[in-house]
Amino acid sequence: MRKNPAKNKYYNNVALRTAVIYIIVSALWILFSDRLLLTNPKNAIYISTLKGWIYTLVVGFFLYLSIAREFNRRNKSELRYRRLFETAKDGILLINFDTGMITDVNPFLIDLLGYSKVDFLEKHLWEVGAFKDVADSKENFAILQEKKYIRFEDLPLETQSGKKIQVEFVANAYTVSDEMVIQCNIRDISRAKEIDRIKSDFISVASHQLRTPLTGIKWFSQLLINQKIGKLSKKQIDFIAQIYNSNERMIRLVNDLLDVSHIESGQKFNIEKKPGDIIALINNVIKDQKLNTPNKKIIITLDNKCPKALNFDFDDNKIYQVFSNLISNSVKYSGQQAKIIIGTTCLGSEAQFFVKDFGLGIPNNQQDRVFQKFFRADNISTISTDGTGLGLYIVKGIIEAHGGKVWFDSKQNEGTTFYFTLPLKS
Protein backbone atom coordinates (compact mmCIF):
# COMPACT_ATOMS: atom_id res chain seq x y z
CA MET A 1 0.00 0.00 0.00
CA ARG A 2 1.16 3.48 -0.79
CA LYS A 3 1.56 5.93 2.10
CA ASN A 4 0.14 9.36 1.94
CA PRO A 5 2.51 11.84 3.67
CA ALA A 6 -0.14 14.59 3.85
CA LYS A 7 -2.56 12.30 5.61
CA ASN A 8 0.11 11.07 8.07
CA LYS A 9 0.92 14.63 8.93
CA TYR A 10 -2.73 15.30 9.60
CA TYR A 11 -2.98 12.37 12.04
CA ASN A 12 0.34 13.23 13.69
CA ASN A 13 -0.95 16.69 14.47
CA VAL A 14 -4.02 15.27 16.25
CA ALA A 15 -1.90 12.78 18.16
CA LEU A 16 0.70 15.38 19.06
CA ARG A 17 -1.91 17.80 20.33
CA THR A 18 -3.54 15.10 22.48
CA ALA A 19 -0.16 14.04 23.88
CA VAL A 20 0.80 17.62 24.75
CA ILE A 21 -2.52 18.20 26.56
CA TYR A 22 -2.04 14.89 28.39
CA ILE A 23 1.50 15.80 29.50
CA ILE A 24 0.53 19.31 30.66
CA VAL A 25 -2.45 18.09 32.69
CA SER A 26 -0.38 15.25 34.20
CA ALA A 27 2.48 17.55 35.09
CA LEU A 28 0.17 20.10 36.73
CA TRP A 29 -1.54 17.32 38.66
CA ILE A 30 1.69 15.77 39.87
CA LEU A 31 3.17 19.09 40.91
CA PHE A 32 0.23 20.70 42.63
CA SER A 33 -2.45 18.16 43.60
CA ASP A 34 -0.80 16.93 46.83
CA ARG A 35 -0.20 20.42 48.08
CA LEU A 36 -3.76 21.41 47.35
CA LEU A 37 -5.57 18.32 48.66
CA LEU A 38 -3.34 16.43 51.12
CA THR A 39 -3.67 18.65 54.20
CA ASN A 40 -4.42 15.63 56.42
CA PRO A 41 -2.25 12.45 55.86
CA LYS A 42 -5.21 10.29 57.02
CA ASN A 43 -7.03 11.17 53.89
CA ALA A 44 -4.23 9.72 51.69
CA ILE A 45 -6.26 6.81 50.19
CA TYR A 46 -9.35 8.89 49.69
CA ILE A 47 -7.30 11.68 48.11
CA SER A 48 -5.36 9.39 45.75
CA THR A 49 -8.64 7.73 44.55
CA LEU A 50 -10.22 11.13 44.03
CA LYS A 51 -7.03 12.28 42.26
CA GLY A 52 -7.24 9.28 39.94
CA TRP A 53 -10.89 9.95 39.08
CA ILE A 54 -10.41 13.65 38.50
CA TYR A 55 -7.31 12.98 36.41
CA THR A 56 -9.11 10.38 34.27
CA LEU A 57 -12.12 12.64 33.77
CA VAL A 58 -10.03 15.67 32.78
CA VAL A 59 -7.88 13.74 30.33
CA GLY A 60 -10.94 11.96 28.95
CA PHE A 61 -12.72 15.31 28.49
CA PHE A 62 -9.80 16.80 26.57
CA LEU A 63 -9.45 13.68 24.48
CA TYR A 64 -13.16 13.77 23.69
CA LEU A 65 -13.01 17.46 22.68
CA SER A 66 -10.01 16.96 20.50
CA ILE A 67 -11.30 13.85 18.72
CA ALA A 68 -14.84 15.21 18.32
CA ARG A 69 -13.49 18.36 16.72
CA GLU A 70 -11.45 16.38 14.22
CA PHE A 71 -14.36 14.11 13.34
CA ASN A 72 -16.65 17.07 12.91
CA ARG A 73 -14.17 18.73 10.60
CA ARG A 74 -13.72 15.61 8.53
CA ASN A 75 -17.48 15.08 8.25
CA LYS A 76 -18.04 18.65 7.12
CA SER A 77 -15.27 18.40 4.57
CA GLU A 78 -16.55 15.09 3.23
CA LEU A 79 -20.07 16.47 2.99
CA ARG A 80 -18.79 19.50 1.13
CA TYR A 81 -16.87 17.39 -1.41
CA ARG A 82 -19.75 14.91 -1.77
CA ARG A 83 -22.07 17.83 -2.58
CA LEU A 84 -19.60 19.17 -5.17
CA PHE A 85 -19.36 15.68 -6.68
CA GLU A 86 -23.14 15.24 -6.81
CA THR A 87 -23.95 18.66 -8.24
CA ALA A 88 -20.97 19.13 -10.60
CA LYS A 89 -21.87 20.13 -14.14
CA ASP A 90 -19.04 17.96 -15.45
CA GLY A 91 -19.05 14.20 -15.42
CA ILE A 92 -16.80 12.71 -12.69
CA LEU A 93 -15.61 9.11 -12.44
CA LEU A 94 -13.50 7.69 -9.62
CA ILE A 95 -11.39 4.65 -10.43
CA ASN A 96 -9.22 2.43 -8.25
CA PHE A 97 -5.65 3.04 -9.42
CA ASP A 98 -4.44 -0.55 -8.97
CA THR A 99 -7.43 -2.54 -10.20
CA GLY A 100 -8.80 -0.04 -12.74
CA MET A 101 -12.33 -0.61 -11.39
CA ILE A 102 -14.79 2.28 -11.29
CA THR A 103 -15.64 3.07 -7.66
CA ASP A 104 -17.99 6.04 -8.07
CA VAL A 105 -19.75 8.05 -10.74
CA ASN A 106 -21.62 11.34 -10.37
CA PRO A 107 -25.23 11.95 -11.48
CA PHE A 108 -24.17 14.33 -14.29
CA LEU A 109 -22.21 11.60 -16.07
CA ILE A 110 -25.04 9.11 -15.57
CA ASP A 111 -27.40 11.63 -17.24
CA LEU A 112 -24.91 12.50 -19.98
CA LEU A 113 -24.18 8.93 -21.05
CA GLY A 114 -27.61 7.48 -20.24
CA TYR A 115 -26.25 4.45 -18.34
CA SER A 116 -27.33 3.55 -14.78
CA LYS A 117 -24.93 3.69 -11.82
CA VAL A 118 -24.79 -0.14 -11.78
CA ASP A 119 -23.48 -0.10 -15.37
CA PHE A 120 -20.41 1.75 -14.09
CA LEU A 121 -19.63 0.42 -10.62
CA GLU A 122 -16.99 -2.29 -10.23
CA LYS A 123 -16.36 -2.28 -13.98
CA HIS A 124 -13.37 -1.31 -16.03
CA LEU A 125 -13.72 1.84 -18.14
CA TRP A 126 -13.68 -0.21 -21.32
CA GLU A 127 -16.53 -2.40 -20.06
CA VAL A 128 -18.86 0.61 -20.11
CA GLY A 129 -20.49 0.87 -23.54
CA ALA A 130 -19.59 4.56 -23.99
CA PHE A 131 -15.88 3.80 -24.31
CA LYS A 132 -16.12 1.59 -27.37
CA ASP A 133 -12.49 1.15 -28.31
CA VAL A 134 -11.32 -1.49 -25.79
CA ALA A 135 -7.70 -1.75 -27.00
CA ASP A 136 -7.32 2.02 -27.04
CA SER A 137 -8.90 2.42 -23.60
CA LYS A 138 -6.62 -0.27 -22.11
CA GLU A 139 -3.55 1.33 -23.65
CA ASN A 140 -4.53 4.77 -22.37
CA PHE A 141 -5.18 3.38 -18.90
CA ALA A 142 -1.64 1.96 -18.85
CA ILE A 143 -0.30 5.41 -19.83
CA LEU A 144 -2.39 6.96 -17.06
CA GLN A 145 -0.99 4.50 -14.50
CA GLU A 146 2.52 5.37 -15.58
CA LYS A 147 2.21 9.15 -15.94
CA LYS A 148 -0.58 9.74 -13.37
CA TYR A 149 -2.20 12.14 -15.85
CA ILE A 150 -3.87 11.96 -19.24
CA ARG A 151 -5.88 14.45 -21.26
CA PHE A 152 -7.90 14.27 -24.47
CA GLU A 153 -9.10 17.57 -25.87
CA ASP A 154 -11.70 16.01 -28.11
CA LEU A 155 -12.74 12.45 -27.33
CA PRO A 156 -15.69 10.90 -29.17
CA LEU A 157 -18.09 8.91 -26.93
CA GLU A 158 -21.38 7.19 -27.57
CA THR A 159 -24.36 7.43 -25.22
CA GLN A 160 -26.54 4.43 -24.46
CA SER A 161 -29.10 5.64 -27.01
CA GLY A 162 -26.37 5.65 -29.67
CA LYS A 163 -25.94 9.43 -29.82
CA LYS A 164 -22.38 10.52 -30.63
CA ILE A 165 -20.99 13.19 -28.33
CA GLN A 166 -17.60 14.89 -28.04
CA VAL A 167 -16.01 15.37 -24.63
CA GLU A 168 -12.89 16.80 -23.07
CA PHE A 169 -11.47 14.05 -20.87
CA VAL A 170 -8.94 14.74 -18.10
CA ALA A 171 -7.77 12.07 -15.63
CA ASN A 172 -5.47 12.57 -12.60
CA ALA A 173 -4.17 10.03 -10.09
CA TYR A 174 -3.83 11.02 -6.40
CA THR A 175 -3.84 9.43 -2.95
CA VAL A 176 -6.78 9.26 -0.51
CA SER A 177 -6.53 7.36 2.80
CA ASP A 178 -3.37 5.55 1.78
CA GLU A 179 -4.98 4.48 -1.46
CA MET A 180 -4.28 5.78 -4.99
CA VAL A 181 -7.40 6.80 -6.89
CA ILE A 182 -7.98 8.15 -10.37
CA GLN A 183 -10.37 10.99 -10.90
CA CYS A 184 -11.69 11.47 -14.45
CA ASN A 185 -13.38 14.76 -15.34
CA ILE A 186 -15.51 14.56 -18.46
CA ARG A 187 -16.84 17.74 -20.04
CA ASP A 188 -19.41 17.67 -22.82
CA ILE A 189 -18.07 19.92 -25.60
CA SER A 190 -20.50 18.80 -28.32
CA ARG A 191 -22.40 22.09 -28.24
CA ALA A 192 -19.22 24.18 -28.33
CA LYS A 193 -17.98 22.13 -31.29
CA GLU A 194 -21.29 22.58 -33.07
CA ILE A 195 -21.12 26.37 -32.54
CA ASP A 196 -17.55 26.37 -33.86
CA ARG A 197 -18.67 24.50 -36.95
CA ILE A 198 -21.60 26.88 -37.56
CA LYS A 199 -19.31 29.89 -37.08
CA SER A 200 -16.73 28.46 -39.44
CA ASP A 201 -19.42 27.67 -42.07
CA PHE A 202 -20.79 31.18 -41.71
CA ILE A 203 -17.37 32.76 -42.20
CA SER A 204 -16.68 30.51 -45.15
CA VAL A 205 -19.97 31.37 -46.87
CA ALA A 206 -19.77 35.07 -45.95
CA SER A 207 -16.24 35.36 -47.31
CA HIS A 208 -17.27 33.57 -50.51
CA GLN A 209 -20.23 35.89 -50.96
CA LEU A 210 -18.04 38.95 -50.34
CA ARG A 211 -15.20 37.82 -52.56
CA THR A 212 -17.34 36.93 -55.57
CA PRO A 213 -18.46 40.50 -56.40
CA LEU A 214 -14.98 41.80 -55.46
CA THR A 215 -13.48 39.41 -58.02
CA GLY A 216 -15.79 40.80 -60.69
CA ILE A 217 -14.74 44.39 -59.88
CA LYS A 218 -11.07 43.39 -59.81
CA TRP A 219 -10.98 41.44 -63.06
CA PHE A 220 -13.08 43.79 -65.18
CA SER A 221 -11.42 46.96 -63.91
CA GLN A 222 -8.07 45.36 -64.70
CA LEU A 223 -9.23 44.51 -68.22
CA LEU A 224 -10.43 48.10 -68.70
CA ILE A 225 -7.14 49.58 -67.41
CA ASN A 226 -5.21 47.34 -69.79
CA GLN A 227 -7.48 48.61 -72.57
CA LYS A 228 -8.31 45.09 -73.72
CA ILE A 229 -11.85 46.17 -74.57
CA GLY A 230 -11.08 49.52 -76.13
CA LYS A 231 -9.07 52.70 -75.78
CA LEU A 232 -9.69 54.93 -72.75
CA SER A 233 -8.61 58.47 -71.88
CA LYS A 234 -5.90 59.01 -69.24
CA LYS A 235 -8.50 60.33 -66.82
CA GLN A 236 -10.76 57.32 -67.36
CA ILE A 237 -7.83 54.97 -66.71
CA ASP A 238 -6.96 56.92 -63.55
CA PHE A 239 -10.53 56.68 -62.25
CA ILE A 240 -10.77 52.96 -62.96
CA ALA A 241 -7.41 52.52 -61.20
CA GLN A 242 -9.00 54.16 -58.14
CA ILE A 243 -11.80 51.59 -58.30
CA TYR A 244 -9.24 48.80 -58.66
CA ASN A 245 -7.14 50.00 -55.69
CA SER A 246 -10.14 50.52 -53.40
CA ASN A 247 -11.34 47.05 -54.31
CA GLU A 248 -7.92 45.62 -53.50
CA ARG A 249 -8.18 47.16 -50.02
CA MET A 250 -11.54 45.50 -49.56
CA ILE A 251 -10.13 42.11 -50.67
CA ARG A 252 -7.24 42.50 -48.21
CA LEU A 253 -9.71 43.29 -45.43
CA VAL A 254 -11.80 40.18 -46.18
CA ASN A 255 -8.62 38.07 -46.28
CA ASP A 256 -7.41 39.58 -42.99
CA LEU A 257 -10.73 38.88 -41.28
CA LEU A 258 -10.61 35.29 -42.54
CA ASP A 259 -7.06 34.89 -41.21
CA VAL A 260 -8.12 36.30 -37.84
CA SER A 261 -11.06 33.90 -37.66
CA HIS A 262 -8.66 31.02 -38.36
CA ILE A 263 -6.35 32.13 -35.54
CA GLU A 264 -9.30 32.61 -33.19
CA SER A 265 -10.78 29.21 -33.89
CA GLY A 266 -7.47 27.64 -32.91
CA GLN A 267 -6.98 26.14 -36.36
CA LYS A 268 -3.99 28.42 -36.79
CA PHE A 269 -3.21 28.69 -40.45
CA ASN A 270 -3.31 26.08 -43.08
CA ILE A 271 0.44 26.39 -43.46
CA GLU A 272 1.71 24.61 -46.53
CA LYS A 273 5.46 24.41 -46.39
CA LYS A 274 7.21 23.88 -49.71
CA PRO A 275 10.89 24.23 -50.61
CA GLY A 276 11.59 27.74 -51.81
CA ASP A 277 14.18 30.53 -51.94
CA ILE A 278 13.25 33.18 -49.39
CA ILE A 279 15.72 35.73 -50.78
CA ALA A 280 13.94 35.60 -54.17
CA LEU A 281 10.64 36.01 -52.30
CA ILE A 282 11.95 39.09 -50.44
CA ASN A 283 13.07 40.63 -53.75
CA ASN A 284 9.58 40.06 -55.17
CA VAL A 285 7.93 41.72 -52.16
CA ILE A 286 10.24 44.72 -52.53
CA LYS A 287 9.41 45.01 -56.24
CA ASP A 288 5.64 44.70 -55.66
CA GLN A 289 5.67 47.14 -52.74
CA LYS A 290 7.25 49.83 -54.92
CA LEU A 291 4.62 49.22 -57.61
CA ASN A 292 1.79 49.42 -55.09
CA THR A 293 2.83 52.79 -53.67
CA PRO A 294 3.77 54.89 -56.74
CA ASN A 295 3.00 58.17 -54.95
CA LYS A 296 5.68 57.76 -52.28
CA LYS A 297 9.43 57.83 -52.53
CA ILE A 298 10.52 54.51 -51.11
CA ILE A 299 14.05 53.15 -50.80
CA ILE A 300 14.12 49.52 -49.70
CA THR A 301 17.50 47.82 -49.37
CA LEU A 302 18.24 44.20 -48.62
CA ASP A 303 21.09 43.47 -46.22
CA ASN A 304 21.53 39.75 -46.83
CA LYS A 305 24.04 37.97 -44.58
CA CYS A 306 22.75 34.52 -45.67
CA PRO A 307 23.71 32.77 -48.93
CA LYS A 308 22.47 34.43 -52.16
CA ALA A 309 19.77 31.82 -52.42
CA LEU A 310 18.40 30.59 -49.10
CA ASN A 311 16.35 27.46 -49.70
CA PHE A 312 14.21 25.84 -47.02
CA ASP A 313 10.59 24.80 -46.43
CA PHE A 314 8.09 27.58 -45.79
CA ASP A 315 4.64 28.69 -46.95
CA ASP A 316 5.54 31.20 -49.66
CA ASN A 317 2.10 32.92 -49.73
CA LYS A 318 2.02 33.40 -45.97
CA ILE A 319 5.66 34.53 -45.66
CA TYR A 320 5.06 36.94 -48.56
CA GLN A 321 2.16 38.28 -46.47
CA VAL A 322 4.47 38.68 -43.43
CA PHE A 323 7.04 40.76 -45.35
CA SER A 324 4.32 42.65 -47.17
CA ASN A 325 2.51 43.55 -43.90
CA LEU A 326 5.76 44.61 -42.18
CA ILE A 327 6.98 46.68 -45.14
CA SER A 328 3.62 48.38 -45.71
CA ASN A 329 3.56 49.28 -41.99
CA SER A 330 7.05 50.75 -42.32
CA VAL A 331 5.94 52.74 -45.36
CA LYS A 332 2.89 54.05 -43.49
CA TYR A 333 4.99 55.07 -40.49
CA SER A 334 7.56 56.82 -42.67
CA GLY A 335 5.50 59.60 -44.23
CA GLN A 336 6.18 60.63 -47.84
CA GLN A 337 9.78 59.37 -47.97
CA ALA A 338 10.50 55.92 -46.65
CA LYS A 339 13.87 54.32 -46.10
CA ILE A 340 13.51 50.66 -45.20
CA ILE A 341 16.17 48.01 -44.60
CA ILE A 342 15.38 44.31 -44.76
CA GLY A 343 17.99 42.11 -43.10
CA THR A 344 18.66 38.38 -43.10
CA THR A 345 21.05 36.41 -40.90
CA CYS A 346 21.51 32.64 -40.77
CA LEU A 347 21.98 31.32 -37.21
CA GLY A 348 22.53 27.57 -37.34
CA SER A 349 19.14 25.92 -37.32
CA GLU A 350 17.18 29.10 -38.00
CA ALA A 351 17.19 32.24 -40.10
CA GLN A 352 16.56 35.63 -38.54
CA PHE A 353 14.98 38.48 -40.48
CA PHE A 354 14.34 42.11 -39.74
CA VAL A 355 12.43 44.98 -41.34
CA LYS A 356 13.75 48.33 -40.14
CA ASP A 357 12.33 51.79 -40.75
CA PHE A 358 13.26 55.29 -39.60
CA GLY A 359 9.73 56.56 -39.17
CA LEU A 360 7.48 57.67 -36.34
CA GLY A 361 8.14 54.72 -34.02
CA ILE A 362 5.59 53.24 -31.65
CA PRO A 363 4.79 55.24 -28.49
CA ASN A 364 6.34 53.59 -25.38
CA ASN A 365 3.05 53.29 -23.53
CA GLN A 366 1.46 51.37 -26.40
CA GLN A 367 4.24 48.94 -27.24
CA ASP A 368 2.78 46.04 -25.24
CA ARG A 369 -0.35 46.13 -27.41
CA VAL A 370 1.39 45.95 -30.79
CA PHE A 371 0.43 42.32 -31.54
CA GLN A 372 -3.16 42.67 -30.34
CA LYS A 373 -5.79 42.55 -33.03
CA PHE A 374 -7.37 45.86 -34.15
CA PHE A 375 -4.58 47.80 -32.40
CA ARG A 376 -3.46 50.99 -34.12
CA ALA A 377 -1.01 53.35 -32.45
CA ASP A 378 -2.22 56.88 -31.71
CA ASN A 379 0.50 58.60 -33.75
CA ILE A 380 -0.21 56.60 -36.95
CA SER A 381 -3.96 57.15 -36.73
CA THR A 382 -3.36 60.89 -37.11
CA ILE A 383 -1.47 60.60 -40.42
CA SER A 384 -3.01 57.53 -42.07
CA THR A 385 -6.52 56.18 -41.84
CA ASP A 386 -5.72 53.16 -44.01
CA GLY A 387 -5.28 50.08 -41.87
CA THR A 388 -7.32 47.79 -39.69
CA GLY A 389 -4.80 46.91 -37.00
CA LEU A 390 -4.87 43.27 -38.03
CA GLY A 391 -1.56 43.08 -39.92
CA LEU A 392 0.80 42.44 -36.98
CA TYR A 393 -1.65 40.09 -35.27
CA ILE A 394 -1.65 38.01 -38.48
CA VAL A 395 2.15 38.28 -38.82
CA LYS A 396 2.51 36.80 -35.32
CA GLY A 397 0.02 34.03 -36.16
CA ILE A 398 1.88 33.09 -39.35
CA ILE A 399 5.35 33.14 -37.79
CA GLU A 400 4.24 31.08 -34.79
CA ALA A 401 2.49 28.58 -37.07
CA HIS A 402 5.88 28.15 -38.79
CA GLY A 403 7.55 27.52 -35.41
CA GLY A 404 9.29 30.92 -35.33
CA LYS A 405 9.26 33.96 -33.02
CA VAL A 406 8.54 37.63 -33.64
CA TRP A 407 9.51 40.75 -31.66
CA PHE A 408 10.44 44.39 -32.16
CA ASP A 409 12.45 47.41 -31.04
CA SER A 410 11.00 50.85 -31.36
CA LYS A 411 11.87 54.41 -30.36
CA GLN A 412 9.49 57.23 -30.93
CA ASN A 413 10.62 59.54 -33.77
CA GLU A 414 13.60 57.27 -34.53
CA GLY A 415 11.94 54.23 -36.05
CA THR A 416 10.99 50.62 -35.54
CA THR A 417 12.62 47.29 -36.31
CA PHE A 418 10.57 44.10 -36.44
CA TYR A 419 12.51 40.86 -36.09
CA PHE A 420 11.38 37.31 -36.70
CA THR A 421 12.89 33.87 -37.00
CA LEU A 422 12.01 30.86 -39.13
CA PRO A 423 13.34 27.35 -38.56
CA LEU A 424 15.50 26.19 -41.48
CA LYS A 425 14.51 22.57 -40.91
CA SER A 426 10.91 21.40 -40.70
Add this chain to the structure above:
Amino acid sequence: MKKVLLIVDDEEIVYKALSVQFEKNEVEILTVQNGEDGLKVALEHHPDLILLDIIMPKMDGITVLNKLRADNWGKSAKVIVLSNISDTDKVKEVKEQGNYEYLIKADWNVIDVAQKIRNILGLE
Protein backbone atom coordinates in the same frame (compact mmCIF):
# COMPACT_ATOMS: atom_id res chain seq x y z
CA MET B 1 -4.15 22.19 -82.82
CA LYS B 2 -6.68 24.30 -80.95
CA LYS B 3 -6.68 23.65 -77.21
CA VAL B 4 -9.97 23.13 -75.40
CA LEU B 5 -10.63 24.87 -72.10
CA LEU B 6 -13.73 23.97 -70.07
CA ILE B 7 -14.95 26.55 -67.57
CA VAL B 8 -17.32 25.10 -64.94
CA ASP B 9 -18.58 28.08 -62.94
CA ASP B 10 -22.01 29.45 -62.13
CA GLU B 11 -20.65 33.03 -62.20
CA GLU B 12 -20.29 34.52 -65.67
CA ILE B 13 -17.33 36.69 -64.75
CA VAL B 14 -14.74 33.95 -65.22
CA TYR B 15 -15.89 33.14 -68.74
CA LYS B 16 -16.41 36.77 -69.75
CA ALA B 17 -13.06 37.97 -68.41
CA LEU B 18 -11.07 35.03 -69.75
CA SER B 19 -12.66 34.93 -73.18
CA VAL B 20 -11.10 38.30 -74.07
CA GLN B 21 -7.68 36.96 -73.03
CA PHE B 22 -7.46 34.29 -75.72
CA GLU B 23 -7.53 34.53 -79.49
CA LYS B 24 -10.38 32.55 -81.00
CA ASN B 25 -8.02 30.38 -83.03
CA GLU B 26 -5.77 29.36 -80.12
CA VAL B 27 -8.26 28.21 -77.46
CA GLU B 28 -11.79 26.94 -77.73
CA ILE B 29 -13.66 27.79 -74.54
CA LEU B 30 -16.57 25.60 -73.41
CA THR B 31 -18.59 26.90 -70.50
CA VAL B 32 -21.23 25.37 -68.24
CA GLN B 33 -22.82 26.79 -65.13
CA ASN B 34 -23.31 23.82 -62.85
CA GLY B 35 -21.28 20.86 -61.67
CA GLU B 36 -23.50 18.17 -63.15
CA ASP B 37 -23.22 19.57 -66.70
CA GLY B 38 -19.54 20.24 -66.08
CA LEU B 39 -18.85 16.58 -65.38
CA LYS B 40 -20.91 15.48 -68.40
CA VAL B 41 -19.15 17.88 -70.80
CA ALA B 42 -15.73 17.01 -69.37
CA LEU B 43 -16.22 13.27 -69.86
CA GLU B 44 -17.66 13.82 -73.34
CA HIS B 45 -15.20 16.36 -74.76
CA HIS B 46 -12.02 15.53 -72.83
CA PRO B 47 -10.85 19.17 -72.60
CA ASP B 48 -7.14 19.98 -72.25
CA LEU B 49 -7.83 21.90 -69.06
CA ILE B 50 -10.80 22.29 -66.71
CA LEU B 51 -11.35 25.44 -64.67
CA LEU B 52 -13.57 24.33 -61.80
CA ASP B 53 -15.47 26.35 -59.20
CA ILE B 54 -16.42 24.77 -55.83
CA ILE B 55 -19.78 26.23 -54.88
CA MET B 56 -22.20 25.54 -57.73
CA PRO B 57 -25.79 24.39 -58.19
CA LYS B 58 -26.72 20.74 -58.77
CA MET B 59 -23.26 19.35 -58.01
CA ASP B 60 -20.41 21.06 -56.13
CA GLY B 61 -16.86 21.17 -57.46
CA ILE B 62 -15.49 18.68 -54.93
CA THR B 63 -18.02 16.04 -56.04
CA VAL B 64 -17.20 16.80 -59.69
CA LEU B 65 -13.51 16.33 -58.92
CA ASN B 66 -14.17 13.04 -57.06
CA LYS B 67 -16.25 11.66 -59.93
CA LEU B 68 -13.73 12.87 -62.49
CA ARG B 69 -10.90 11.13 -60.69
CA ALA B 70 -12.90 7.90 -60.72
CA ASP B 71 -12.96 7.98 -64.53
CA ASN B 72 -10.17 6.49 -66.64
CA TRP B 73 -9.55 9.65 -68.65
CA GLY B 74 -10.55 11.95 -65.77
CA LYS B 75 -8.01 10.62 -63.29
CA SER B 76 -5.21 12.40 -65.19
CA ALA B 77 -7.23 15.36 -66.52
CA LYS B 78 -5.66 18.75 -65.83
CA VAL B 79 -7.77 20.80 -63.41
CA ILE B 80 -7.43 24.25 -61.92
CA VAL B 81 -9.77 24.80 -59.01
CA LEU B 82 -10.69 28.48 -59.15
CA SER B 83 -12.86 29.42 -56.21
CA ASN B 84 -13.39 32.07 -53.59
CA ILE B 85 -13.57 29.44 -50.85
CA SER B 86 -10.46 29.33 -48.70
CA ASP B 87 -11.89 27.21 -45.89
CA THR B 88 -8.99 24.98 -44.86
CA ASP B 89 -11.02 21.74 -44.73
CA LYS B 90 -12.38 22.22 -48.24
CA VAL B 91 -8.94 23.13 -49.63
CA LYS B 92 -7.51 20.01 -47.99
CA GLU B 93 -10.28 17.87 -49.42
CA VAL B 94 -9.57 19.19 -52.92
CA LYS B 95 -5.84 18.78 -52.57
CA GLU B 96 -6.23 15.14 -51.60
CA GLN B 97 -7.37 14.58 -55.18
CA GLY B 98 -3.93 15.56 -56.48
CA ASN B 99 -2.96 16.94 -59.92
CA TYR B 100 -4.57 20.33 -59.56
CA GLU B 101 -3.94 24.01 -58.85
CA TYR B 102 -6.07 25.75 -56.21
CA LEU B 103 -6.42 29.48 -56.87
CA ILE B 104 -8.46 31.97 -54.85
CA LYS B 105 -10.20 34.10 -57.48
CA ALA B 106 -10.10 37.36 -55.54
CA ASP B 107 -6.36 37.00 -54.92
CA TRP B 108 -5.50 36.50 -58.60
CA ASN B 109 -5.43 38.98 -61.44
CA VAL B 110 -7.23 37.83 -64.56
CA ILE B 111 -4.05 38.38 -66.60
CA ASP B 112 -2.06 36.09 -64.26
CA VAL B 113 -4.81 33.45 -64.39
CA ALA B 114 -4.72 33.62 -68.20
CA GLN B 115 -0.92 33.26 -68.12
CA LYS B 116 -1.21 30.21 -65.87
CA ILE B 117 -3.67 28.67 -68.32
CA ARG B 118 -1.30 29.42 -71.21
CA ASN B 119 1.57 27.74 -69.35
CA ILE B 120 -0.45 24.62 -68.60
CA LEU B 121 -1.76 24.42 -72.17
CA GLY B 122 1.73 25.01 -73.54
CA LEU B 123 0.77 28.19 -75.40
CA GLU B 124 3.22 31.01 -75.97
